[in-house]
Amino acid sequence: LLIKHPARLLKAEQKYICVELSCIIKSTVTPDPRIEWKKIRDGETSYVFFDNKMQGDFVTRAEILSRTSLVIKNTTRMDTATYRCEVAAPADTKTIDEINIQLTVQVKPMTPxxxxxxxxxxxxxxxxxxxxxxxxxxxxxxxxxxxxxxxxxxxxxxxxxxxxxxxxxxxxxxxxxxxxxxxxxxxxxxxxxxxxxxxxxxxxxxxxDLNIGGIIGGVLVVLAVLVLITLGICCAYRRGYFANSKESGESYKTPAKPDGVNYIRTDDEVTNDLHLTSLCLGEEGGGQRTTGFFRT
The missing domain is CATH 2.60.40.10 (Immunoglobulins)
Known part of the structure; x- marks a missing residue:
């Protein structure tokens, strides 16, 4: 048994074209030798043609030509690999022979x-x-x-x-x-x-160019504004604009009684005081002065 290939290295100049991998039997006495094709990529081996049938994704886009050669249609860069043609001829002195073919599918760059x-x-x-x-x-x-x-x-x-x-x-x-x-x-x-x-x-x-002068000027303006704001707040504190509400509220409290106790006045007491005040005012108008308290 003797097989050969015209070229061990093949380059497809662009994708989506048809590529033929030739595996030629030069001599054999076996009437019907067994043909197998394998694909070796990244250290993994898979069948392309086995038991007289295409395997995997090659079923719809590959075929065997002249009994031994492999034709791949619509090649892509994923088809870049080493392909092995194995021939077994039991009736020959040399019963097995193989060849390896390196296929590189070149793809033009896309617009970067x-x-x-x-x-x-x-x-x-x-x-x-x-x-x-x-x-x-x-x-x-x-x-x-x-x-x-x-x-x-x-x-x-x-x-x-x-x-x-x-x-x-x-x-x-x-x-x-x-x-x-x-x-x-x-x-x-x-x-x-x-x-x-x-x-x-x-x-x-x-x-x-960077406008260094403009940047420095902007920083100085911001600093000047901050200084003016700080001075304004300080002046406002000194003039009492920010006196707390507690101090402001205390100025309106009713003065305490002489004994230091703040008394709560009832409505009756307020009414009596108003009545007494009106009587006093009426007496002042008549020229008479009366002492004592009158209750209604």
Whole structure:
């Protein structure tokens, strides 16, 4: 028994295409050798074709061609794996033979998602992010300012000697450690892999100066207002505007009796006093003075 494959490595340049994995029997004396296909991915082995039937999700999108070759339709990046063709020929001297075929399904990157701060003060830190997760193999990232590429190291470009940034091509992160006015511009990012590339739209980042004088002036105004409020409260206390209610209420209390006891007057006593007062006033009008008390 002898089998072979024209190529042990296959690359599908894009997803959703048809791929043929060839397994050719060169010589055998067994009339009907047994054919099996297996998929090995992340250390796990599963059947693709077993007992003359397709297995798993390959039932609707794969078939056997020319008795031994495997055809996979609508490939996706999840089909990236090692495929093993095993042939068993009991009547041959060599009863079993196998070959491994590495299939890589390459997927072009999708448009990356880019985040760029709109405005950053001079001297502050600024982080720009670029990422997409559809491409296979994994994408790498490059940043552009005003359509000109930014090198991974700012020190390697004479035009960027005033910039201080770090660019990570693997994560797509661009970090300015301390921005300056020259970092103002339109920023865009490109995600690239073996299958192609994709670019996000340009976004403007403005670097502005901090108004130190205005900030100091604002702080001084606030302090002056607080001082005036404090002085006003102190003056109000000194002039008695904030006297407590207890002291205010005591000024309206009925004076105590000479013996130091406060008496509660009944309604009859109040009526008698009023009657007595009216009598006294009437006597004063007549020119006579009478001593004593009259009760009704």
């Amino acid at each position: 998602r880019c985040t760029v701060p709109k405005a950053v003060p001079v001297g502050k830190r600024a982080s720009l992010h670029c990422h997409e997760n559809e491409g296979y193999p994994k994408s790498t990232y490059s940043w552009y300012r005003n359509s000109e590429p930014l090198s991974p190291d700012s020190r390697s470009n004479a035009k960027l000697h005033n910039s201080s940034y770090t660019l990570n091509p693997s994560t797509g992160t661009l970090v300015f450690h301390a921005v300056h006015k020259g970092d103002t511009g339109r920023y865009s990012c490109i995600a690239t892999n073996d299958a192609g590339f994709a670019k996000c739209e340009e976004q403007e980042m403005e670097v502005y």
